[in-house]
Amino acid sequence: MREPQQERSRATHQRLLEATIECLAERGWAGTTVGVVAQRAGVSRGAIQHHFPTREDLITSALEHMFDRRMHEVRIAAEGLPRGEGRVESIVVRLVDYFTGEVFKAALQVWTAAAADPVLRERIVPLELKFGRTVHAVAIELLEADDTDPTTHRLVQATLDMGRGLGLADVLTDDSRRRSEIVKAWAAHLAQALAPARPGTAPADTLPRRE
Amino acid sequence: MREPQQERSRATHQRLLEATIECLAERGWAGTTVGVVAQRAGVSRGAIQHHFPTREDLITSALEHMFDRRMHEVRIAAEGLPRGEGRVESIVVRLVDYFTGEVFKAALQVWTAAAADPVLRERIVPLELKFGRTVHAVAIELLEADDTDPTTHRLVQATLDMGRGLGLADVLTDDSRRRSEIVKAWAAHLAQALAPARPGTAPADTLPRRE
Numbered sequence: 001m002r003e004p005q006q007e008r009s010r011a012t013h014q015r016l017l018e019a020t021i022e023c024l025a026e027r028g029w030a031g032t033t034v035g036v037v038a039q040r041a042g043v044s045r046g047a048i049q050h051h052f053p054t055r056e057d058l059i060t061s062a063l064e065h066m067f068d069r070r071m072h073e074v075r076i077a078a079e080g081l082p083r084g085e086g087r088v089e090s091i092v093v094r095l096v097d098y099f100t101g102e103v104f105k106a107a108l109q110v111w112t113a114a115a116a117d118p119v120l121r122e123r124i125v126p127l128e129l130k131f132g133r134t135v136h137a138v139a140i141e142l143l144e145a146d147d148t149d150p151t152t153h154r155l156v157q158a159t160l161d162m163g164r165g166l167g168l169a170d171v172l173t174d175d176s177r178r179r180s181e182i183v184k185a186w187a188a189h190l191a192q193a194l195a196p197a198r199p200g201t202a203p204a205d206t207l208p209r210r211e
Numbered sequence: 212m213r214e215p216q217q218e219r220s221r222a223t224h225q226r227l228l229e230a231t232i233e234c235l236a237e238r239g240w241a242g243t244t245v246g247v248v249a250q251r252a253g254v255s256r257g258a259i260q261h262h263f264p265t266r267e268d269l270i271t272s273a274l275e276h277m278f279d280r281r282m283h284e285v286r287i288a289a290e291g292l293p294r295g296e297g298r299v300e301s302i303v304v305r306l307v308d309y310f311t312g313e314v315f316k317a318a319l320q321v322w323t324a325a326a327a328d329p330v331l332r333e334r335i336v337p338l339e340l341k342f343g344r345t346v347h348a349v350a351i352e353l354l355e356a357d358d359t360d361p362t363t364h365r366l367v368q369a370t371l372d373m374g375r376g377l378g379l380a381d382v383l384t385d386d387s388r389r390r391s392e393i394v395k396a397w398a399a400h401l402a403q404a405l406a407p408a409r410p411g412t413a414p415a416d417t418l419p420r421r422e
Contacts, residue, residue: 028327030241105326108379112323115316115382116239125383133378139241154396158373161393165375168319169327172336182372185365189400 013051015041016118040159050082056120059110060127066103071138074098078142083137086100088194089187092140092159095185098135099167101146101178107131110169133161155193162186224262226252231273240324243270245392267331270321270354271338277314282349284371285309302353302396303370305419307394309346309380311387318342319382346371356405368406373397 011036023032034055038045050060058125074094081090098104114124139156140147147153170173230252232241244265249256263269287307292301299422311364325335351358351365377393380386 026327030322087381109323110329111379111382112320113239116237116242116320121383130382150392151396154393155400156387158393158397161376161380162373162377163376165372165377167373168322168375168379170337171322172332178368181361181370182365184370187364189366189404193400198242 010045012041012047016043016048016051017062017065018057020058021066021102021106023111024059024062025090027101029109034058056123060123063103063107063110064130067107067134070101070103071096072135074138075142084089085191088143088191089184091139091191092163092187094142094165095135095139096163096166096179097158099168100179104167105165105171108168132160143194152194155190159186159190216281223252223254223258227254227259227269228273228276230272231269232277232313233318235270235273236313240320245269267334271334274318274321274338275341278318278345280311281312281314282345285349287391288355293382296402299354299396299402300395302350303374303394303398303401304349304391305353306346306371306376307390310374311381311390316382319379325376343371354405364407370397370401400409 016037019037020032023037027036032055034045034048036114037058038048041048050057052061074097074171078091079085110120110124111128114121137154139145139160143156145152145156147156162182166175166179172185222224227248230248231243234248234251238247243266245256245259246277248269249259252259259269263272284349285308288305292298309342319358321331321335325332347367350356354367356367358367371395377386377390
């Protein structure tokens with residue numbers, strides 16, 4: 001038995017988080033006021049303050065919640081991927097999709113504002129650390145890579161930094177054509193580099209290769 | 212014979228461009244007003260308006276001029292690099308230094324503001340295109356890579372996107388330790404990938420390798 005009241009409250013909460021992310025991605029940090037989010041979500045300012053006492057609470061909660069949801073979606077999408085040659089590329093595509101998506105664009109606005117605001121920075125640094133560690137852990141899990149191998153650890157980090165850079169290159173213009181070629185070339189190299197260390201696969205030199 | 216008046220004017224111009232970049236990197240887009248830049252550069256607002264009619268003129272001129280200077284410095288620094296095994300890594304280090312430097316941090320503030328401002332975006336997109344093409348051309352030149360080879364072209368792009376991502380990861384915290392390990396690991400892979408295509412070098416399989 002669910003309480004209709006409780007359910008409405010949960011739906012409002014959810015709508016507020018989504019509206020905050022949309023608003024950050026479209027209007028930037030300065031344009032994401034409580035009033036603008038209230039209007040977009042169709043709730044009163046008072047209702048927002050009931051859920052989130054301050055603007056910073058609203059924004060950091062929205063980023064954290066929506067990031068967790070995106071990582072969950074990346075994991076779910078990867079479950080259906082066939083094993084074999086194209087798997088590494090498919091995983092890199094999904095990871096890069098996160099960096100070119102709305103949550104990353106929203107986070108970019110907040111990170112950039114925090115660069116010029118010491119109080120906000122102190123609040124955002126732990127969030128950035130969490131995001132960085134989580135996306136790394138998801139990448140290692142999906143790639144079934146051995147993170148204790150230093151070269152593997154660094155190449156996975158490099159892949160995610162490339163993803164961040166591709167995200168940045170997509171902020172002002174649609175960079176999807178250029179990006180898909182880069183991801184393909186990178187994934188081919190990553191697949192080669194990871195292959196010898198992956199358990200249960202044939203030795204590196206017996207696998208089909210693209211040079 | 213140089214005119215002292217003309218020389219003073221040139222020095223003021225230069226000081227304004229430097230102050231604008233420092234201000235963007237430290238205080239962000241919103242905090243970089245003509246008044247703040249004037250104070251930092253030690254000139255009057257009137258003197259700024261003599262050089263740059265609008266705030267946008269000042270900011271885009273500063274980005275363009277300081278970017279050109281940084282690329283010139285990267286080229287000069289690379290001239291002294293010895294040929295041989297460590298060269299690719301040294302070049303990647305210098306390129307990544309650009310992405311973690313003040314000009315990139317300033318540009319990031321402007322790109323992010325432009326994402327939420329259609330008028331500014333229209334003005335910034337050509338600048339972003341120019342920056343992207345120039346840094347790619349500098350990388351190809353320094354690496355003596357064959358940009359007509361599609362894989363080489365994409366791996367150099369991926370290297371620069373990784374640089375962008377590393378720049379972003381350095382905005383809120385000092386990421387230099389993590390970064391130097393990633394750069395080392397990626398440069399080793401890039402050197403391998405570029406080696407067979409580079410003219411005047413030994414065939415790939417006779418070169419010393421790090422695996």
